[in-house]
Amino acid sequence: MIENLVIVESPAKAKTIEKFLGKDFRVISSFGHIRDLAKKNLGINIGKDFEPDYEIPKEKVKVVNELRKAASEAKNIWIASDEDREGEAIAWHLAGVLKLDLDTTKRIVFHEITKDAISTAIENPRRIDMNLVNSQQARRILDRLVGFEISPVLWKKVQPALSAGRVQSVAVKLIVEREREIFSFKAESSYRVTAVFRIDTNTASAVLRAEASKRFPDEKEAHKFLELCSYAGYTVSGITVKPGTRSPAPPFTTSTLQQEAFRKLGFSVAQTMTVAQKLYEAGKITYMRTDSTNLSKLALAKSREVIMSEFGEKYSKTRQFKTKTAGAQEAHEAIRPAYLDNSTITGNQNEKKLYDLIWKRTIASQMADAQVEKTTISIDMNNSPVIFNATGEVIKFDGFLKVYMESSDQENADDEKAVIPPVKKGMPLYYNSITASQKYTSPPPRYTEASLVKKLEELGIGRPSTYAPTISTIQNRGYVSREDRPGEKRSLKILSLEKGKVTSTSKSELAGKEKSKLFPQDIGMIVNDFLMENFSVIVDYNFTAEVEEQFDEIALGKLKWTGMLHNFYVPFHTTVEKTLEKKDRKTGVRVLGNHPETGEPVTVRMGRFGPVAQIGNTDNDNKPRFASLAKNQLLETITLEEALNLFRLPRSLGKNDSDEMVVGIGKFGPYIRFKGKFFSLKKGVDDPYTLTMERAFEIINEKNEDDKKKVISDFGDIRVLNGRYGPYLTKDKQNYRLPKGTDAEKLTKEDCNKIIEKNDKSKKSS
DNA sequence: CAGTGAGCGAGCTTCCGCTTGACTT
Numbered sequence: 001m002i003e004n005l006v007i008v009e010s011p012a013k014a015k016t017i018e019k020f021l022g023k024d025f026r027v028i029s030s031f032g033h034i035r036d037l038a039k040k041n042l043g044i045n046i047g048k049d050f051e052p053d054y055e056i057p058k059e060k061v062k063v064v065n066e067l068r069k070a071a072s073e074a075k076n077i078w079i080a081s082d083e084d085r086e087g088e089a090i091a092w093h094l095a096g097v098l099k100l101d102l103d104t105t106k107r108i109v110f111h112e113i114t115k116d117a118i119s120t121a122i123e124n125p126r127r128i129d130m131n132l133v134n135s136q137q138a139r140r141i142l143d144r145l146v147g148f149e150i151s152p153v154l155w156k157k158v159q160p161a162l163s164a165g166r167v168q169s170v171a172v173k174l175i176v177e178r179e180r181e182i183f184s185f186k187a188e189s190s191y192r193v194t195a196v197f198r199i200d201t202n203t204a205s206a207v208l209r210a211e212a213s214k215r216f217p218d219e220k221e222a223h224k225f226l227e228l229c230s231y232a233g234y235t236v237s238g239i240t241v242k243p244g245t246r247s248p249a250p251p252f253t254t255s256t257l258q259q260e261a262f263r264k265l266g267f268s269v270a271q272t273m274t275v276a277q278k279l280y281e282a283g284k285i286t287y288m289r290t291d292s293t294n295l296s297k298l299a300l301a302k303s304r305e306v307i308m309s310e311f312g313e314k315y316s317k318t319r320q321f322k323t324k325t326a327g328a329q330e331a332h333e334a335i336r337p338a339y340l341d342n343s344t345i346t347g348n349q350n351e352k353k354l355y356d357l358i359w360k361r362t363i364a365s366q367m368a369d370a371q372v373e374k375t376t377i378s379i380d381m382n383n384s385p386v387i388f389n390a391t392g393e394v395i396k397f398d399g400f401l402k403v404y405m406e407s408s409d410q411e412n413a414d415d416e417k418a419v420i421p422p423v424k425k426g427m428p429l430y431y432n433s434i435t436a437s438q439k440y441t442s443p444p445p446r447y448t449e450a451s452l453v454k455k456l457e458e459l460g461i462g463r464p465s466t467y468a469p470t471i472s473t474i475q476n477r478g479y480v481s482r483e484d485r486p487g488e489k490r491s492l493k494i495l496s497l498e499k500g501k502v503t504s505t506s507k508s509e510l511a512g513k514e515k516s517k518l519f520p521q522d523i524g525m526i527v528n529d530f531l532m533e534n535f536s537v538i539v540d541y542n543f544t545a546e547v548e549e550q551f552d553e554i555a556l557g558k559l560k561w562t563g564m565l566h567n568f569y570v571p572f573h574t575t576v577e578k579t580l581e582k583k584d585r586k587t588g589v590r591v592l593g594n595h596p597e598t599g600e601p602v603t604v605r606m607g608r609f610g611p612v613a614q615i616g617n618t619d620n621d622n623k624p625r626f627a628s629l630a631k632n633q634l635l636e637t638i639t640l641e642e643a644l645n646l647f648r649l650p651r652s653l654g655k656n657d658s659d660e661m662v663v664g665i666g667k668f669g670p671y672i673r674f675k676g677k678f679f680s681l682k683k684g685v686d687d688p689y690t691l692t693m694e695r696a697f698e699i700i701n702e703k704n705e706d707d708k709k710k711v712i713s714d715f716g717d718i719r720v721l722n723g724r725y726g727p728y729l730t731k732d733k734q735n736y737r738l739p740k741g742t743d744a745e746k747l748t749k750e751d752c753n754k755i756i757e758k759n760d761k762s763k764k765s766s
Numbered sequence: 767c768a769g770t771g772a773g774c775g776a777g778c779t780t781c782c783g784c785t786t787g788a789c790t791t
Binding site: 009010011012029030031032033034036037060063081082085086087089090136139140142143144145146147148149150151152154155160161162163164165166167168277281289462463465466469470473607608609612614618624626628650664665666667668669671673678680721723728730735737 | 767768769770771772778779780781782783784785786790791
């Protein structure tokens with residue numbers, strides 16, 4: 001018999017807490033939720049006032065059995081799930097599954113894992129809060145209703161295996177709408193004039209960089225202005241010096257960690273969470289799924305200590321940040337190092353990098369503001385009302401900047417930090433050069449995984465534990481795709497004035513170059529439009545906020561949860577029924593025009609195997625012709641010309657020894673087919689429309705050379721190959737891993753057979 | 767791994783939010 005059993009959600013937390021509690025306490029974890037709505041069917045009895053049908057999922061049976069056993073052996077049971085809506089529901093499900101009395105079951109919570117906090121919690125148990133539990137049930141059931149009633153409508157009206165949900169559908173909508181803003185964006189250019197002045201006639205003297213207060217709409221105007229500049233007199237007309245401060249960013253939450261790890265380390269959202277999980281399990285950081293910027297008193301004190309000894313008193317400023325995020329539940333601390341005096345850790349490269357980021361962010365948040373001095377100098381022209389402005393910023397005291405500076409999403413922020421030379425009001429200046437450069441306006445930026453998480457968080461949609469999975473879901477469904485784009489070269493005009501003469505040159509820049517951005521796919525746009533047409537309420541950006549308000553009321557006992565669900569469900573279900581009655585399917589069809597020779601209609605739409613272009617109709621005597629769209633073409637934007645081009649492939653390059661060589665574009669990009677084998681074209685080098693036979697042979701030979709290097713040994717039916725994860729065995733299209741420490745070069749055929757035999761056996765037995 | 771687009775139809779797909787592993791060809 002154990003005196004006391006404490007149940008928490010996370011096993012890592014259980015381990016830590018057990019240490020604080022001593023031998024009278026046993027601490028085990030539930031690994032999150034232990035019960036959920038039935039997997040099959042809706043799992044809700046709508047006619048019986050939305051009665052939920054809960055079951056223990058297959059993968060939870062083992063944990064639940066262990067919990068039951070432990071509970072039967074304990075005198076007192078303390079349920080210490082997290083202090084939020086979900087945690088309260090977990091507590092209630094635990095009580096139900098373990099057959100505990102709701103009136104006597106001790107519910108405790110702690111906000112930080114310290115001895116004090118835990119002892120205080122143990123001294124102040126309460127009962128399970130049924131209002132909070134009911135608000136969770138309402139949340140859970142509403143999400144199930146939305147997801148499981150709309151998704152089948154999509155299967156009927158759009159395509160099988162699609163999905164819709166309160167969170168994912170809004171995420172897709174954000175990306176689709178942003179893409180359309182980018183389509184309709186027209187870049188405009190103007191001329192930005194910058195000057196390099198010197199402070200006296202001596203050409204070697206100090207320089208001052210300044211920008212004209214006005215931009216010029218075209219080359220002609222810019223040219224006219226530069227001519228004016230060539231014989232203008234320049235005078236320093238004003239100097240303002242403004243002191244300012246900069247403050248550190250708050251400690252990390254899940255969302256801000258994902259953003260910064262992407263900006264500074266290039267991690268995907270999922271990668272950040274995997275690495276953070278590792279750090280958490282190793283006891284190196286606090287919990288990584290949190291919406292709170294709060295630091296424990298202990299962490300504040302420790303940070304101060306570290307800062308005092310590393311940087312000195314004047315760098316320290318203890319701060320507690322208020323969490324501003326909508327709907328934050330703050331069941332945990334901010335993400336911070338478990339031991340702040342460890343500025344580095346052992347681990348792999350990614351773990352070290354992420355830890356370093358977390359350490360710096362946490363420490364910086366407890367450091368003094370940076371003191372800056374911003375100087376603005378205005379320069380008058382004696383023949384034009386245009387003013388030049390030079391700005392410079394000097395850091396007077398670095399404060400937190402000594403450790404850490406948050407990055408921004410702005411990609412090409414022109415921040416030329418200039419040093420301002422000593423100038424006085426009324427002083428004449430002389431130009432070295434004045435340059436008018438053509439600048440294009442940029443469309444709004446596409447979302448990255450991390451900036452999408454930021455946006456969702458701002459809208460109060462999704463939770464720290466679901467950001468990464470949501471981003472994965474919308475990619476797995478094919479709604480959006482994370483891609484790079486090379487961009488297109490664009491020429492920029494530059495006019496320069498030097499020694500009284502204006503010369504014109506040009507340079508090129510890449511417009512629309514993208515790295516790791518989220519692009520909507522056809523099916524994502526079709527589903528989005530379908531939802532906008534039929535379920536505008538659900539995909540409204542305010543939908544979550546509105547239902548969250550009601551969940552809050554339920555939690556406060558001011559609203560009945562079944563009533564709330566009823567009010568939502570009745571009109572919602574009517575919409576579902578009405579939508580199902582509609583006859584037409586949504587295919588995203590567009591008529592692009594007619595074939596220039598045959599006059600047949602050319603259309604694009606979503607077909608059985610993806611987006612397809614079609615020439616002609618089925619009701620005609622002639623069979624229609626089909627061609628799949630290329631990877632980066634969209635139904636919404638493809639032109640007639642581009643569509644017609646698709647029918648030029650596959651094409652024959654001619655025959656070689658009676659074997660035909662064919663070039664086409666397949667699922668994995670452009671390819672050459674020759675003697676029944678496929679060879680990929682080189683990305684960005686070869687074009688399938690213009691490829692010659694000669695070049696094709698070069699590609700084929702190169703591929704054959706590479707394949708030779710891939711083979712370590714060839715025993716006929718068994719081969720030892722070099723793969724992505726190192727050497728491996730292959731036989732009959734089956735691949736086998738090599739045992740650790742095997743020298744692949746020295747394997748004999750007998751060795752290989754043994755490995756295969758052993759592997760097959762272990763597969764059968766499992 | 768690189769094509770496919772006739773039509774019928776059984777049986778399947780799906781949500782969000784808590785938690786970790788198991789598994790990488």
